[in-house]
Amino acid sequence: MEKFIKHTGTAVPLRRSNVDTDQIIPAVYLKRVTRSGFEDGLFSAWRNDPQFVLNKAEFKAGTILVAGVDFGTGSSREHAVWALQNYGFKVVISSRFADIFRGNSLKGGLLTVIIDQSDVEALWAAIEANPATSVSVDLETRTVSYNNVVVPFVIDDYTRWRLMEGLDDIGLTVKNADSIASFEKSRTTLKPATLPIRG
Amino acid sequence: MGKTLAEKIWAEHIVRSADGEPDLLYIDLHLIHEVTSPQAFDGLRLAGRTVRRPELTIATEDHNVPTLNIDKPIADPVSKLQVDTLRANCAEFGVRIHSLGDKDQGVVHVVGPQLGLTQPGMTIVCGDSHTSTHGAFGALAFGIGTSEVEHVLATQTLPLARPKTMAINVEGTLKAGVTSKDIILAIIAKIGTGGGQGYVIEYRGSAIRALSMESRMTVCNMSIEAGARAGLIAPDQTTFDYIKGKPHAPQDFDAAVAYWSTLYTDSDAQFDVEVNLNADDLEPFVTWGTNPGQGASLSSNVPNPADIADPEARGAAERALVYMGLEAGTPLKKIAIDTVFLGSCTNGRIEDLRAAAEVVRGKKIASTLRMLVVPGSARVRLEAEAEGLDKLFIDAGAEWRNAGCSMCLGMNPDQLAVGERSASTSNRNFEGRQGKGGRTHLVSPLVAAATALRGTLSSPADL
Numbered sequence: 001m002e003k004f005i006k007h008t009g010t011a012v013p014l015r016r017s018n019v020d021t022d023q024i025i026p027a028v029y030l031k032r033v034t035r036s037g038f039e040d041g042l043f044s045a046w047r048n049d050p051q052f053v054l055n056k057a058e059f060k061a062g063t064i065l066v067a068g069v070d071f072g073t074g075s076s077r078e079h080a081v082w083a084l085q086n087y088g089f090k091v092v093i094s095s096r097f098a099d100i101f102r103g104n105s106l107k108g109g110l111l112t113v114i115i116d117q118s119d120v121e122a123l124w125a126a127i128e129a130n131p132a133t134s135v136s137v138d139l140e141t142r143t144v145s146y147n148n149v150v151v152p153f154v155i156d157d158y159t160r161w162r163l164m165e166g167l168d169d170i171g172l173t174v175k176n177a178d179s180i181a182s183f184e185k186s187r188t189t190l191k192p193a194t195l196p197i198r199g
Numbered sequence: 200m201g202k203t204l205a206e207k208i209w210a211e212h213i214v215r216s217a218d219g220e221p222d223l224l225y226i227d228l229h230l231i232h233e234v235t236s237p238q239a240f241d242g243l244r245l246a247g248r249t250v251r252r253p254e255l256t257i258a259t260e261d262h263n264v265p266t267l268n269i270d271k272p273i274a275d276p277v278s279k280l281q282v283d284t285l286r287a288n289c290a291e292f293g294v295r296i297h298s299l300g301d302k303d304q305g306v307v308h309v310v311g312p313q314l315g316l317t318q319p320g321m322t323i324v325c326g327d328s329h330t331s332t333h334g335a336f337g338a339l340a341f342g343i344g345t346s347e348v349e350h351v352l353a354t355q356t357l358p359l360a361r362p363k364t365m366a367i368n369v370e371g372t373l374k375a376g377v378t379s380k381d382i383i384l385a386i387i388a389k390i391g392t393g394g395g396q397g398y399v400i401e402y403r404g405s406a407i408r409a410l411s412m413e414s415r416m417t418v419c420n421m422s423i424e425a426g427a428r429a430g431l432i433a434p435d436q437t438t439f440d441y442i443k444g445k446p447h448a449p450q451d452f453d454a455a456v457a458y459w460s461t462l463y464t465d466s467d468a469q470f471d472v473e474v475n476l477n478a479d480d481l482e483p484f485v486t487w488g489t490n491p492g493q494g495a496s497l498s499s500n501v502p503n504p505a506d507i508a509d510p511e512a513r514g515a516a517e518r519a520l521v522y523m524g525l526e527a528g529t530p531l532k533k534i535a536i537d538t539v540f541l542g543s544c545t546n547g548r549i550e551d552l553r554a555a556a557e558v559v560r561g562k563k564i565a566s567t568l569r570m571l572v573v574p575g576s577a578r579v580r581l582e583a584e585a586e587g588l589d590k591l592f593i594d595a596g597a598e599w600r601n602a603g604c605s606m607c608l609g610m611n612p613d614q615l616a617v618g619e620r621s622a623s624t625s626n627r628n629f630e631g632r633q634g635k636g637g638r639t640h641l642v643s644p645l646v647a648a649a650t651a652l653r654g655t656l657s658s659p660a661d662l
Contacts, residue, residue, distance in 0.1 A: 016518075017511050018392060018490050022629040027610035031263060031277040033237035033284045045631045069511060070393045073426070073490070074627060075608075076328040077235065078344035096393055099428045100328055104344035156360070158220050169346070170246070173354045176215050176223060180251075180356055183214040183225055190455050191227050192316050192447045194295045195254040199314070199446020 003166035009063035017068035058131035072101025201465025235326030239349035266600035305576020315445025319434035334431035335415035371478035379414035380643035395427030406478035488519035503527035546624035547575025558648035565654030570597035
């Protein structure tokens, strides 16, 4: 995974709450067996609407999505994260994310940043007033900054470290293979197994 | 201080715990399907890894399979490739799979319990958010993304931050015609789609204890619609009786029951939050909007967004009514339906089919709509056919299909057309969920069946 330390770019205001993963990418786009090419399904229901924010020339180059509350609710499809990344987004900012979506994003290196709704509103206003506003998201200092505004955000130390080092979780867990093996030895035999097949 | 049930199960599965790091949790059962696994198997191959515990893993085909002509090759070549990829991956890595045509093929959350693989005290994961269903057995079960699927395949563990705990106490007695689907829809309307975010919910109280296992699964299934990754119910005699005799029930059943009987929330345990709901007052509940929290009693009217104080919720309601093509103040029972969908991991089990079949017995569905009946698994389909339920549905004018997720998520050909309106026993009424431009009202199996007969949203009491 690519290291994430700081990203600077322009931002896209998505003034909607409860943007669920079926809005981010509908099920009919989930048939691919690869991790790439999902940008064509991103927000597909809205992409034909000329008023939709991603269709406006001034927001086309945005790399930071600023969304309403409860972004990413619904299905566990990691394709939602891939669609955003394949499209070119590096960061999503919201006042609240659904648990599974947030977990998926942080595994895959799409930084999801939680700030207060009032800070989201202020950021929306700033980027709508000037779409060329440069927005920086700094994981080192845990801040979002634009114009003269600096908004701190919270992220746990472990996840921050993993993202800044670009480390993959499986690689880290495999280092604990001994702990897993010893846990398995003490595991109760009452738990079921799928093999051999019974019944 | 005592522990909650979720805390007990968590503690029993900690492989490694270190300050400032997520706990490494052991996973007892990993369910996989065709849509969220191919990239995970690719990841294993790229890194030269194997599946650590194939015997704790099981696959089936559900999300992207047709419910018609299942004896023929899948018509959509992209869907066919996805299903073929799952079959090839399972063969390569030694994973048990139940494919189309097999009696244990079906919606992954119907298959686990019917095989007896879902048992109390387990940790269960699947690359599907409705994995919370298995919590009905007193298991800690939750949905994961594809990166986590790969992690579990490779290590049989997951690094996880400890969740907070929420109790939802449902006391009282349900009236006739009111089901567990109405309980969970009412809960979501009460706490909101983000209300359970960061929590594991434990459903408690006399109304929950009175539910059958299948009804409990319906409640736990939709925990995710309340924002909670997992929801569970303490196991009891109802749970033990359900598991007994299933193919993978414990061979030393008494020892298992002795262990399962320790799985409850201690009387001195503290939940982070408690929510109360009175079952006596509940009525059949349906959604009118585009998220599962936008619901109301069937006997009420489409709400007026102007009456909603919170500006965010008001805006969401305004947008929802536009999308749904509904006017504030319209009685919900006047809403005409085009398609009735009976099925899914929420309500595609045998009890759901029995309840709906009893309503349509000897009657005809309205000529203005179609009704799709999609059993949750091939085994449920066979069981229903043995009881003659298929005939009741077909005689009423409904379509009797093969098992799969079908119209719940509109990934296979079972979809709504633009502007078409469904009464659906599934779990999500998101914009376009059941087909681009489709409009979904979430309902119980009883409401689905009564609606099919009358043509407008209805309960059996309206017949």
